[in-house]
Structure formats: C-alpha cells, structure tokens
Amino acid sequence: MSDSAVLPGKTATGAGDKARGRIEFAAVTKAYGAAKAVDAIDLKIPASTYCCLLGPSGCGKTTSLRMLAGHEIATSGDILLDNVNVTNFAPARRGTAMMFQNYALFPHLTVEENVAFSLKMKRENRIERLNRARAMLRVVEMERFAKRLPSQLSGGQQQRVALARALITQPSALLLDEPLSALDPFLRLRVRGELRKLQKSLGISFVHVTHSQDEALALADLVVLMNVGRIEQQGTAQDVFSRPRTAFVARFIGGHNVIDLGDKAVAVRTDRVALVRGGEVTASSREATVTGAEYAGNGFSIQLADDRGGDLLALVPEETFHARPFEEGERVTVSWAPSDAHVLEGGAS
The missing domain is CATH 3.40.50.300 (P-loop containing nucleotide triphosphate hydrolases)
Structure with a gap:
C-alpha cells in the first residue's frame, strides 16, 4: 500500500490539521x-x-x-x-x-x-x-x-x-x-x-x-x-x-517467568535467566531440573521444574547450547540479576 495514502475527499493529516479518532x-x-x-x-x-x-x-x-x-x-x-x-x-x-x-x-x-x-x-x-x-x-x-x-x-x-x-x-x-x-x-x-x-x-x-x-x-x-x-x-x-503489572499480564504477554519469592512475586524475562551447572543458590536463584529443550529460532527454550514446584523457562543462545547441550533430567541452578526482576502486583496467582 502507498506510504502517502489519503482518504478520497480528504487531505493528509499534518501538523496544522485536526487529528481525528479521539x-x-x-x-x-x-x-x-x-x-x-x-x-x-x-x-x-x-x-x-x-x-x-x-x-x-x-x-x-x-x-x-x-x-x-x-x-x-x-x-x-x-x-x-x-x-x-x-x-x-x-x-x-x-x-x-x-x-x-x-x-x-x-x-x-x-x-x-x-x-x-x-x-x-x-x-x-x-x-x-x-x-x-x-x-x-x-x-x-x-x-x-x-x-x-x-x-x-x-x-x-x-x-x-x-x-x-x-x-x-x-x-x-x-x-x-x-x-x-x-x-x-x-x-x-x-x-x-x-x-x-x-x-x-x-x-x-x-x-x-x-x-x-x-x-x-x-x-x-x-x-x-x-x-x-x-x-x-x-x-x-x-x-x-x-513492565507487566500482574502475573496474568506477564504470563499472557509471554517471554516471562513468574517467580514466587514468598513475600512477593516477580517477573523475569526468559532471555535474562542464566543456567549454571553446580551454581550457588542465592536470593536470586534456585535449583531446578531440565524437563525439555526446544529450538526457538533465536535460541533454545529450556523448560525447567524448580524445587518449589514451579515451572520456568530459559532462552539460551544457540552457540551456548551447542557447546554443551542441556539434557533432560539434568540438575542446574537458575539465576537472574536482581535488576531484571520486576515486582508484580497481587502475587503469583
């Protein structure tokens, strides 16, 4: 379609024209x-x-x-x-x-x-x-x-x-x-x-x-x-x-993990999650088991079950995955930077 389309009988909207559709x-x-x-x-x-x-x-x-x-x-x-x-x-x-x-x-x-x-x-x-x-x-x-x-x-x-x-x-x-x-x-x-x-x-x-x-x-x-x-x-x-406001938004819009930290729930983007074999568990990490891996076009989507009963996803770059693939049943530490954790209203439900 033309980049300069105009409705027949109308002039193109410009700085001096009254915009329509409020x-x-x-x-x-x-x-x-x-x-x-x-x-x-x-x-x-x-x-x-x-x-x-x-x-x-x-x-x-x-x-x-x-x-x-x-x-x-x-x-x-x-x-x-x-x-x-x-x-x-x-x-x-x-x-x-x-x-x-x-x-x-x-x-x-x-x-x-x-x-x-x-x-x-x-x-x-x-x-x-x-x-x-x-x-x-x-x-x-x-x-x-x-x-x-x-x-x-x-x-x-x-x-x-x-x-x-x-x-x-x-x-x-x-x-x-x-x-x-x-x-x-x-x-x-x-x-x-x-x-x-x-x-x-x-x-x-x-x-x-x-x-x-x-x-x-x-x-x-x-x-x-x-x-x-x-x-x-x-x-x-x-x-x-x-910046999803609630857990519903984070889950529906996609590309996020909703993580219950007990006193609050946070959303962390799947591409901001790191997987480490044998890593230390901190306030911004938890242990999990790999349950599957799928090619996602822009990397590999690694499915995980954490030790608190939650499901997590991590998007891993292709070169990282091919260097040493994550296998189903493998134990890993899932971690994220505190600055990447967006606090959600209403908890994880």
Whole structure:
C-alpha cells in the first residue's frame, strides 16, 4: 500500500490539521443479565492512534469494539468519539467503520460495487460512487481488480477490498475485528505492516481486536490487555512487555517467568535467566531440573521444574547450547540479576 495514502475527499493529516479518532470509554459496562462482559472500563485512546485490544477469548475485547461500533449498546457509562457522546447513536451516525473478521463481501458484486455499496445505500449517484470506489481501491492498491468478483481474489486481496469498503465512509476511527486471523503466517506479517503504514498515512485511529500477542506488540501505539471484562494493563508495547503489572499480564504477554519469592512475586524475562551447572543458590536463584529443550529460532527454550514446584523457562543462545547441550533430567541452578526482576502486583496467582 502507498506510504502517502489519503482518504478520497480528504487531505493528509499534518501538523496544522485536526487529528481525528479521539476515543473515550467512561465507566462503560455491558451486562447480559447478571453476567458482565465488560465491567466499568475507563479508556482514553488519543486521536490518530493504532490501538490493539488484546486478551483471551471471553475477556470483553470484542464486546468493547462492538459497543464502539454501535452493534451493542452499553448497559451503563459513556462512549465518546472526537468529544461527541455517541453511546446511543446508530452505527451509521458514529463516524466509525467496522471491518469484520470474515470480510463479509457480497459474492455477486464486483470489487468496485462492494466498495461502493454503502454509498449506494445513501442513494449517491452511480457514476460518483464508482469513481469514489476506484479512488479508494487505489489507496489499497487494488484498482486493477475492480471488475473481479470476490471469489477471484486471494485472502489478502479480499481483505484489502473489505478495508477499502470500510474506509470509503471517511470514518474518524476504523474498527478491526481479528482482521488477520484468516491469513497464512507469511501473508499475516506482510498485511500487518501494510495496516500500520495505512493508519499512519491516513491519520485516523485504528482499533484492532486480537488474541495474538505478537500482532499487538508489532502494531500498536497503545496496547490494552483485557481480562474477565476489565482492563488489566494499558500502555505502549514496550511498557506492557517490559513492565507487566500482574502475573496474568506477564504470563499472557509471554517471554516471562513468574517467580514466587514468598513475600512477593516477580517477573523475569526468559532471555535474562542464566543456567549454571553446580551454581550457588542465592536470593536470586534456585535449583531446578531440565524437563525439555526446544529450538526457538533465536535460541533454545529450556523448560525447567524448580524445587518449589514451579515451572520456568530459559532462552539460551544457540552457540551456548551447542557447546554443551542441556539434557533432560539434568540438575542446574537458575539465576537472574536482581535488576531484571520486576515486582508484580497481587502475587503469583
């Protein structure tokens, strides 16, 4: 996709332009009877931000996205977009556009007709709406496929068409529900890079729901990690990964050991753990038994069972492992620098 994409009818966002897509959830709850899918969340997403709502199934991320889109109505609380309270607005009045997980393209319509469909519903002149559709297809580099049917496109091409169809309404915020889940791993990497470039060039907010930690860390200006209807932690990708607030965050985001020290629990990155044969046990180490080893691409992941009943992981460089491999059943001392131990709120549970 073009690095200088602009929504047809809009100018690129610059220093003197008003940024769009400032979103706020103020004590928003969504309840289904006694069950709360989303429980009094407070969240501010600055304008022109790529935000990923991350978490396991059932954590409330998709419900939050659907409330922002207007496909669900909040039980209580307020949702604001660009300082307008849109809590009870119909979806078409909100200034958002949603791209669904399955793309939902009409199989009997051509690519350009799919993109122009929302303009047809607004009774816009056929020539004008198709011209606008072709302009939007240029933005996502799909103009040469304008006359094809969706069945004649690859998965990645269908996703671009769905993206163009959402953007043609000129939204302040684009909402994406697991947009990469149907793509193969190679294409997923390529498309997520294209999404990031497109968001930056358009200058609007993208709110992207995913259960993939790698996806959120690669894409987001703001990562919002949810758990059982609440926001467990929010911040930049680096903040959330390097300074997890709770044991849940450390475990879900990956790449960390959660270690119970008795009076507190700490998170230590797996690449900051050292394995020593016959090392001394201190306040920053413990004895463990090797239970397995897996090649991880950037080293070997050594699985360990410590003598206090915990499971640990250590990422060992390839050259270190090949020089003298760690064998299953071998006894080692697992150690870490005190400065690499990040104290967690709420203990190890």
